Amino acid sequence: MTAPLDAPGKTPEVPPEAVLAGAGVKAIQGRSLGQIAWMRLKRDKVALVGAGVVVLLILTAIFAPLIVDVFGHPPNEFHQEMIDTSTMTPQGGTGISGDFLFGVEPVNGRDLFSRVVYGARISLLIAVLATVLSVVIGTVMGVMAGYFGGWVDTLISRTMDVFLAFPLLVFAMALVGVLGQFEQSLGVTGDTLRIGLLIFVIGFFNWPYIGRIIRGQTLSLREREFVDAARSLGARGPYILFREILPNLIAPILIYATLLIPTNVLFEAALSFLGVGIQAPTATWGGMLSQAVKFYNVPHFMFFPGMAIFITVLAFNLFGDGLRDALDPKASR
Amino acid sequence: MNKKSAVAFAAAGAALSLGLSACGGGGGSETKPADGSSGAPAAAEAFNAGLEAVFNPSDKKGGVLKMAISEDWDSVDPGDTYYALSWNLIRIYGRSLVTYTPAPGAEGRKLSPDLAESLGESSDDGKTWTYKLRAGLKFEDGTPITSKDVKYAVLRSMDKETLVNGPTYFNDWLDLPKDFKSVYKTPDVNTDSAIETPDDQTIVFHLKKAYGGFDNFAALPGTIPVPKDKDTGVKYREHVVASGPYKFDKVEPGKQYTLVRNEHWDPATDPIRKALPDSYEISLGVNADDLDNRIISGDLHIDLAGSGVQPAALGRVLGDPTLKARADNPTGARTWYTSIISDVAPLDNVDCRRAIIFAADRVGLQNAYGGEFAGGDIATGLMPPSIGGWKKLDLYPTGTGDVEKAKEALTACGKPDGFETTMAYRADRPKEKATAESLQQALAKAGIKLTLKGYPTGDYFALYAGKPDFVKKNGIGLATNGWGADWNDGFGFMSQIVDSRTIRESGGNYNLSIKDKEIDAKIDQIFQENDVAKRDALWGEIDQRVMEQAYVLPAVWSKGVLVRPQGATNVFVTGAFDMYDYLNLGVQ
Numbered sequence: 001m002t003a004p005l006d007a008p009g010k011t012p013e014v015p016p017e018a019v020l021a022g023a024g025v026k027a028i029q030g031r032s033l034g035q036i037a038w039m040r041l042k043r044d045k046v047a048l049v050g051a052g053v054v055v056l057l058i059l060t061a062i063f064a065p066l067i068v069d070v071f072g073h074p075p076n077e078f079h080q081e082m083i084d085t086s087t088m089t090p091q092g093g094t095g096i097s098g099d100f101l102f103g104v105e106p107v108n109g110r111d112l113f114s115r116v117v118y119g120a121r122i123s124l125l126i127a128v129l130a131t132v133l134s135v136v137i138g139t140v141m142g143v144m145a146g147y148f149g150g151w152v153d154t155l156i157s158r159t160m161d162v163f164l165a166f167p168l169l170v171f172a173m174a175l176v177g178v179l180g181q182f183e184q185s186l187g188v189t190g191d192t193l194r195i196g197l198l199i200f201v202i203g204f205f206n207w208p209y210i211g212r213i214i215r216g217q218t219l220s221l222r223e224r225e226f227v228d229a230a231r232s233l234g235a236r237g238p239y240i241l242f243r244e245i246l247p248n249l250i251a252p253i254l255i256y257a258t259l260l261i262p263t264n265v266l267f268e269a270a271l272s273f274l275g276v277g278i279q280a281p282t283a284t285w286g287g288m289l290s291q292a293v294k295f296y297n298v299p300h301f302m303f304f305p306g307m308a309i310f311i312t313v314l315a316f317n318l319f320g321d322g323l324r325d326a327l328d329p330k331a332s333r
Numbered sequence: 334m335n336k337k338s339a340v341a342f343a344a345a346g347a348a349l350s351l352g353l354s355a356c357g358g359g360g361g362s363e364t365k366p367a368d369g370s371s372g373a374p375a376a377a378e379a380f381n382a383g384l385e386a387v388f389n390p391s392d393k394k395g396g397v398l399k400m401a402i403s404e405d406w407d408s409v410d411p412g413d414t415y416y417a418l419s420w421n422l423i424r425i426y427g428r429s430l431v432t433y434t435p436a437p438g439a440e441g442r443k444l445s446p447d448l449a450e451s452l453g454e455s456s457d458d459g460k461t462w463t464y465k466l467r468a469g470l471k472f473e474d475g476t477p478i479t480s481k482d483v484k485y486a487v488l489r490s491m492d493k494e495t496l497v498n499g500p501t502y503f504n505d506w507l508d509l510p511k512d513f514k515s516v517y518k519t520p521d522v523n524t525d526s527a528i529e530t531p532d533d534q535t536i537v538f539h540l541k542k543a544y545g546g547f548d549n550f551a552a553l554p555g556t557i558p559v560p561k562d563k564d565t566g567v568k569y570r571e572h573v574v575a576s577g578p579y580k581f582d583k584v585e586p587g588k589q590y591t592l593v594r595n596e597h598w599d600p601a602t603d604p605i606r607k608a609l610p611d612s613y614e615i616s617l618g619v620n621a622d623d624l625d626n627r628i629i630s631g632d633l634h635i636d637l638a639g640s641g642v643q644p645a646a647l648g649r650v651l652g653d654p655t656l657k658a659r660a661d662n663p664t665g666a667r668t669w670y671t672s673i674i675s676d677v678a679p680l681d682n683v684d685c686r687r688a689i690i691f692a693a694d695r696v697g698l699q700n701a702y703g704g705e706f707a708g709g710d711i712a713t714g715l716m717p718p719s720i721g722g723w724k725k726l727d728l729y730p731t732g733t734g735d736v737e738k739a740k741e742a743l744t745a746c747g748k749p750d751g752f753e754t755t756m757a758y759r760a761d762r763p764k765e766k767a768t769a770e771s772l773q774q775a776l777a778k779a780g781i782k783l784t785l786k787g788y789p790t791g792d793y794f795a796l797y798a799g800k801p802d803f804v805k806k807n808g809i810g811l812a813t814n815g816w817g818a819d820w821n822d823g824f825g826f827m828s829q830i831v832d833s834r835t836i837r838e839s840g841g842n843y844n845l846s847i848k849d850k851e852i853d854a855k856i857d858q859i860f861q862e863n864d865v866a867k868r869d870a871l872w873g874e875i876d877q878r879v880m881e882q883a884y885v886l887p888a889v890w891s892k893g894v895l896v897r898p899q900g901a902t903n904v905f906v907t908g909a910f911d912m913y914d915y916l917n918l919g920v921q
Binding site for chain 2: 076077078080083085086087088089106107108190275279280281291294295296297298
């Protein structure tokens with residue numbers, strides 16, 4: 001039922017003067033850029049699903065011991081009674097049951113579910129921290145190059161060129177291999193050392209990508225009117241950098257950070273696949289994949305870690321794309 | 334097109350004859366057993382049919398024998414190679430003084446004269462060995478083979494700076510003059526004190542000390558003659574001059590080799606070779622899983638590596654009765670084991686070392702290496718059963734780990750609560766990684782905490798596990814490891830891995846953990862001993878001492894699942910290399 005347009009016998013609740021003055025029932029509020037972006041993001045269902053999966057993955061990683069306690073077995077525990085000793089594959093093909101949700105690994109019968117869940121910890125930890133490292137270095141370098149220009153710009157830009165020209169994968173393999181042998185002198189050992197090394201290698205060599213984008217943005221921001229205005233009012237370098245330019249860089253930084261995480265998940269998986277990642281017996285997705293290649297006749301072994309990587313990368317990418325659309329709608333896709 | 338249908342036809346023919354022989358009930362196929370491989374009975378198609386008998390014997394000539402390998406091996410140069418597959422294959426193009434008899438099973442470990450008329454004659458109490466060459470031997474270019482070519486080949490094979498691969502037995506045993514460095518650096522030094530060639534047919538070796546098993550040296554590829562004027566040092570591998578029935582036609586290193594008949598090889602000079610196929614095609618760098626599938630489908634005859642199928646094909650072969658009937662499961666003269674390194678505390682105490690063996694899950698280790706078919710039998714000692722002097726040891730349980738006994742041993746060692754140590758393994762070897770993971774799990778139950786560390790295979794012995802100061806500095810208490818016999822006697826298997834005097838501080842050691850005066854003394858005793866049975870018994874005692882002192886934790890005596898080729902004849906596993914004998918294979 002619709003209300004009649006002009007109900008007779010009723011006086012308007014708001015006097016026309018008030019409307020003119022702008023004091024309505026619902027006052028019209030100015031929205032910040034953040035609020036607008038949030039509204040756009042809320043309308044993007046695909047991005048929301050991505051965000052939901054990302055949150056779920058992070059929760060999985062944080063609560064891995066708890067999840068495994070309830071639904072699985074310790075990730076390094078052997079269940080050799082589940083293995084056919086002639087072919088070394090799980091009895092009955094996969095070993096999937098209510099007890100072993102994803103089945104068991106060939107050879108030693110470790111619970112695949114637990115290992116995939118624990119693998120999320122390594123993957124996300126390395127990917128996120130490596131991204132943070134890239135973003136911090138990239139932002140500092142990019143802003144410096146863009147804002148100061150001149151020889152600073154030349155120096156930093158050429159450095160970035162050098163880094164971009166590195167055969168990253170090969171170099172990372174070599175570096176992890178070499179540095180891994182100096183445990184005594186580095187003062188850390190085992191997984192801590194390996195994780196630290198991977199974060200360093202992945203993060204340190206990926207900063208030029210984000211650095212270039214930040215440099216370009218800074219270059220254009222530097223010449224904008226509001227910066228000129230601030231400068232003509234007597235603002236000095238630090239003020240302009242931190243109060244005028246940096247807030248305007250938040251959007252690109254966020255977007256590229258979100259899009260860099262899935263790249264780093266893949267990179268970590270690739271390094272683990274090639275055997276320079278985390279040492280046995282710690283579970284990683286890439287490491288599981290590389291083992292699974294030998295056992296292509298037991299496809300579930302490859303399927304679950306592969307799906308884990310796939311879903312993680314897809315979720316971060318969808319969320320990142322949505323975030324870009326929301327924060328920077330003018331950007332061409 | 335033609336080629337394809339011909340292959341299909343051959344395969345159909347093979348299937349038909351297999352069906353027939355199966356109906357005949359193991360009576361063998363119609364073709365007579367060949368003379369070279371003598372009285373061995375022909376085998377019907379069944380699991381392990383090629384272990385003790387010749388499968389599908391035939392004397393039919395012609396055809397192309399197709400071989401492939403997933404990687405590459407060190408070299409086709411007879412003086413520069415140290416792989417069993419290569420020593421097996423090399424005999425189709427090269428003839429050493431003596432060689433292993435092409436016969437199935439243990440018979441294949443016996444030596445037959447090849448270039449020589451007979452096995453070596455020793456004099457001077459086993460310090461001098463004389464061989465007489467057959468008449469009418471020729472290289473592929475028609476020039477006659479003389480004893481000088483053999484001498485030159487042996488001397489060049491000793492230059493391990495130029496030809497880096499291969500054993501150093503001649504270097505260690507021949508009585509060479511001090512000023513001799515190598516045939517390339519000091520070509521004019523008189524080496525008659527080591528090898529004499531009084532005439533073109535006679536070659537005499539002089540040793541520093543007596544060795545009764547010198548014929549095993551004479552069977553090394555190093556005695557395959559090399560004409561001095563054709564030798565190009567390390568490049569000789571690009572054109573090896575054939576002395577056997579086949580010569581290289583196409584050589585594309587890392588990709589493929591083809592061999593064709595050598596018309597200057599005279600069958601009258603060669604009683605052991607049949608030389609059946611018209612040519613050999615050898616492809617390198619074929620994907621290992623693809624290779625297995627092609628052998629199963631009959632598209633390829635032989636996986637040159639001879640170490641067995643990959644895990645994926647294993648499930649297929651053992652799971653399917655018709656495929657399993659085409660498989661052979663030989664036990665090799667190779668042991669996979671973990672060295673328990675007594676340099677590193679608390680493993681300097683024998684009880685702590687024993688605790689590790691007690692606590693280890695021996696079934697888990699077997700599984701790690703691939704299970705009972707692809708891995709091997711659980712090893713109770715270091716020496717594999719095919720070595721002379723082997724006796725079954727029963728010092729430790731072989732179940733899934735005895736925590737009680739391990740704890741007792743730990744208490745005796747003064748570490749009732751266990752201890753921590755580091756275990757090294759070759760990172761790119763999944764089986765050794767699985768071994769390390771299994772040990773970590775099993776030892777934790779007894780309170781022994783292992784930290785696992787993977788090192789690259791390439792430098793594993795040179796820089797890591799085989800380098801004493803690296804091992805000590807990094808506190809490596811355990812290291813996975815494996816060893817295969819150069820030939821099947823105690824000397825051929827044990828000499829490089831139990832003698833503490835072979836350990837060099839500079840690294841590159843294969844003996845990681847056995848430093849025992851008593852064992853060293855026994856080895857010296859063996860070299861004094863001329864009686865084979867007594868030598869064998871002493872090697873057996875050394876094996877026992879190794880286990881009593883718990884210097885190694887043996888995992889398995891290696892086995893592999895080989896798939897018999899379709900459409901190939903004279904297929905059998907030779908005891909010399911524990912893979913298919915490549916000498917007399919033919920094409921149906």
